[in-house]
Amino acid sequence: MIDILLYGLLGLAAAALLYNFIRRIAGSRSGLGIEGKLIWMDKGRSTKPFFNHVFEVLGKPDLMYRVRGGVLAVEYKSRRGPVFKSDVVQAKCAALAARGNGYQVTRLLVKTATTEQYIELPRADKTLFNEIKEYVILTRQAKAGVRMKAWPNVGKCRGCAFKYDCVHAQKR
Amino acid sequence: MGNSRKSKWVSASDVGRASYCPHYLELKEKGTKPSQQSLKARAKGEVSHEALNRQAEDSRCFVATHLYGIDHPNTCLLRKYRDQKLASHTTGRVFISVYYAISPYLVIAARKLPLISMFMRYFVDCKIRHIQERCEDD
Numbered sequence: 001m002i003d004i005l006l007y008g009l010l011g012l013a014a015a016a017l018l019y020n021f022i023r024r025i026a027g028s029r030s031g032l033g034i035e036g037k038l039i040w041m042d043k044g045r046s047t048k049p050f051f052n053h054v055f056e057v058l059g060k061p062d063l064m065y066r067v068r069g070g071v072l073a074v075e076y077k078s079r080r081g082p083v084f085k086s087d088v089v090q091a092k093c094a095a096l097a098a099r100g101n102g103y104q105v106t107r108l109l110v111k112t113a114t115t116e117q118y119i120e121l122p123r124a125d126k127t128l129f130n131e132i133k134e135y136v137i138l139t140r141q142a143k144a145g146v147r148m149k150a151w152p153n154v155g156k157c158r159g160c161a162f163k164y165d166c167v168h169a170q171k172r
Numbered sequence: 173m174g175n176s177r178k179s180k181w182v183s184a185s186d187v188g189r190a191s192y193c194p195h196y197l198e199l200k201e202k203g204t205k206p207s208q209q210s211l212k213a214r215a216k217g218e219v220s221h222e223a224l225n226r227q228a229e230d231s232r233c234f235v236a237t238h239l240y241g242i243d244h245p246n247t248c249l250l251r252k253y254r255d256q257k258l259a260s261h262t263t264g265r266v267f268i269s270v271y272y273a274i275s276p277y278l279v280i281a282a283r284k285l286p287l288i289s290m291f292m293r294y295f296v297d298c299k300i301r302h303i304q305e306r307c308e309d310d
Contacts, residue, residue: 041225044218049183059184062221063228074228078220079213090188097184113220138190139182142197150195161210162199 036065036072040103052100055129057136059094061105070106073098083110083117092121092132099125234275238282239293246300253303 041047042060049060061073075091077083087110095105108119122128129136142148150168157169189196206214236247258264282288 038228041228042221043225044221051181056180057182057184057187059187062224076221076224078217084192086188086192089191090184093182093184093187132187132191135187135190136182138194139186139197140180142186142190142194142201143182145201146198148194148198151193153193156193159210160193160196161206162196162204164207165199165204166195168195 034065034067034072034074034109036067038063039066039071040064040098050094050097050101050103052097052125054100054125055096055136057093057097057100057129059090059097061091061094061098064098064103064105067107070104071098072107072109073103073105074109074111077110077112079112080114081112082115083112087112088117088119089132089135091119092128093136095121096125096128096132099128234272234279235282235292236296238279239289239296246296249300249303250296 040061040063042062047060049058051058062076063074065072065074073091073095075087075094077087088108091108091110095108098105106121106123108121110117110119122131138148150166152168157163157166160166160169163169186197186200189200236244236250240246254268258268278288278292282292
């Protein structure tokens with residue numbers, strides 16, 4: 001009787017190992033080298049953004065993959081060079097918006113033409129919102145017509161779309 | 173009331189810009205026109221995003237692409253065989269999954285060792301002949 005139980009347990013363990021092995025082999029890998037299944041893609045202006053009605057933010061990541069443990073959102077910047085804080089803030093805000101539509105984004109990949117950075121996101125939406133809260137407030141103030149401070153910097157101003165109309169940029 | 177509620181909504185790109193330089197948002201709200209240079213950069217960015225989408229959707233035959241090229245008739249034939257024959261039954265779908273898990277590594281190895289490419293070409297050529305014969309019979 002004990003022999004049968006023992007063999008049964010061994011058989012179960014072997015089956016579990018085999019199952020894990022097959023899952024690892026069959027795990028799909030995308031053209032971007034991400035292990036996961038592509039579940040959502042921003043196809044430009046025709047793709048509607050996600051709305052998070054709790055935090056009143058909207059946005060859309062560039063791509064979303066179903067990965068082990070949740071969803072990976074990809075934010076792509078076509079320029080060369082490092083990942084900036086503003087890229088990460090934008091990606092976090094887009095992830096929060098996607099969470100409002102049921103996509104449990106747990107991880108971010110921010111990618112430029114030359115580099116990439118993975119970021120783990122907090123599980124709670126509130127914690128994620130708190131990480132970008134100060135910039136959400138600033139954005140709301142700007143939309144309400146409040147005068148905003150400039151954070152001039154040679155590199156930033158060089159790439160700014162309004163550098164010819166900005167008095168702060170002209171000082172540099 | 174409706175307007176004030178509506179105006180609370182903020183977009184991810186604007187929130188990102190607020191962390192870049194809040195004054196940017198003020199100028200945007202005032203209706204300042206973006207520079208020609210930035211408009212060109214934006215257009216270039218859209219093209220890059222399309223390229224990224226193509227790359228993400230990419231599900232080509234890795235081995236056939238390595239051996240013949242992305243748009244070669246043999247690659248197209250194998251792709252058609254995959255989608256029309258293999259994907260229509262369970263065993264075929266399991267084969268496709270295993271193939272996509274292994275083939276990127278096979279291609280990496282083949283790039284380093286041309287002998288592997290020769291072997292692969294021999295087997296894939298045989299398979300293509302077999303598919304063509306079956307197509308002719310049908």
